[in-house]
Amino acid sequence: MPSSKNSYDAVVIGAGIAGSAIVKSLKNNQISNFLVIDKGLGPATQTSAHGEALCHPYIGRGASRLQRLTFMAFNEAKAVWAANWCRSGVFHLPRTQDGFDKNIMSERLLTQGFSSEMAKPLSAIEAKEQIGIAAGGTFFPEGGWVNLQQACKDVFEELLPEQKSWATEVKLIQRSKEGWQIFGSDNHLIATSKRLFLASGLGVKDLAKSAGIELPLKPVRGQLSRFRFSKDSSWDEAKPKVALSGKAYCLPPQILADGQYEWVVGSSYDEVVEDLSIWSDSHDENKALIKEMLNHELVDSELKAVGAFVGIRCVASDRLPIMGPVLNQPGLYILTSLGSRGVMWSALASQMFTEHLAEEIHHSAFLDARFFAGARLAAAGLTADLAGALLAARFLAGASNSKPIFPSA
Ligand SMILES: Cc1cc2nc3c(=O)[nH]c(=O)nc-3n(C[C@H](O)[C@H](O)[C@H](O)COP(=O)(O)OP(=O)(O)OC[C@H]3O[C@@H](n4cnc5c(N)ncnc54)[C@H](O)[C@@H]3O)c2cc1C
Secondary structure, three states: OOOHHHEEEEEEEOOOHHHHHHHHHHHHOOOOOEEEEOOOOOOOOOHHHOOOEEEOOOOOOOOOHHHHHHHHHHHHHHHHOHHHEEEOOEEEOOOOOOOOOHHHHHHHHHHOOOOOOOOEEEOHHHHHHHOOOOOOEEEEOOOEEEOHHHHHHHHHHOOOHHHEEOOOOOOEEEEEOOEEEEEOHHHOEEEEEEEEEEOOHHHHHHHHHHOOOOOOEEEEEEEEEEEEEOOOOHHHHHOOOOEEEOOOEEOOOEEOOOOOEEEEEEOOOEEOOOOOOOOHHHHHHHHHHHHHHHOOOOOHHHOEEEEEEEEEEEEEOOOOOEEEEOOOOOOEEEEEOOOOOHHHHHHHHHHHHHHHHHHHHHHOOOOOOOOOOOHHHHHOOOOHHHHHOOOHHHHOOOOOOOOOOOOOO
């Protein structure tokens, strides 16, 4: 039997940006008897060790689920991660310039709910003048990037020592009469909790499996290159004034004390690879992609790699995040599969969990059949079908069937 010392109202496994988002939701509901467990020596030691995660809404061809969700998630991200938001503006370039038409893009953006302040299509001539890039695209003035590691540190610094347990690897979870039991190595019972949040990135796959839940998650390796170039190089003439996104992404180059520029450019995308070493092939790939985007005569050898961030994204088979309660598993919640959109999805999840938990507390019951959106998020466009598209239940026929069911869109 657990002693009252290790019995909690909530346990969160994982102290990356997903775990940080959940901590915010618990605190928003005045839940303080919680414990965050991570196998690292502190917060954000894995994929959320990322210092430059870009954020802007997705532009689809129509109002797809992804487009509607990112439209909302972007607004939530600006609020949830406000203290860590570096607003530079983001210029988004289409995959190809063929057929890019500023007027058609303007109409499309309006039908997707963007005002002309939120998203501004620019012709190649306008972009050259305003952004420094001779290619058409869409400028998001409020777009920017977040230092994920700092955002996590800020969240965990505010917690009491007894609310966090570092260097603790969870091996198994199991539901019992007392609640969720969390075991470490040698079947050591770490904690028992009324609510359990799995926020351990790719690690959710094994933990969920230990409770009979099969999720189609896979690793995708990514490398963000740190390049340098000098003021008299060809790259200086082509450098952007704001962050760019498209086939690749980059931050605006920063000038160093020695007059050189340092430039963060990413990110390679290697499916089912978990190697964290720096690859020169990935530097070459990032260089080639950004070169295509800049649309300028550039000399490869003038851009030199000086370092990199390498991380493993967790991605679900339908590329959407998994968030919310788990059907027929009262008190179990998941937040993972944030893919390349950790900033936006963690923020949306934080707000949704805040409203969902408030509703559960109000009813004194677990609401595991749906992810509850309160009045504010519902008014912002979070319809039941969108909230449902995020649930783990989309992959589960019944409570513990291993055959995934894919959403229709
Ligand atoms: C190269 C690259 C570029 C990216 N660019 C962007 C970008 O521009 N914009 C953007 O929004 N996103 C970007 N991302 C994605 C973003 O970094 C991730 O979505 C996000 O960091 C994932 O956070 P997480 O909390 O789910 O996972 P993690 O940060 O990996 O956290 C999971 C935590 O769980 C712990 N853990 C795992 N298993 C266990 C266990 N069994 N017991 C205890 N603890 C456990 C780990 O130690 C870890 O701390 C990028 C990712 C990469 C790799």
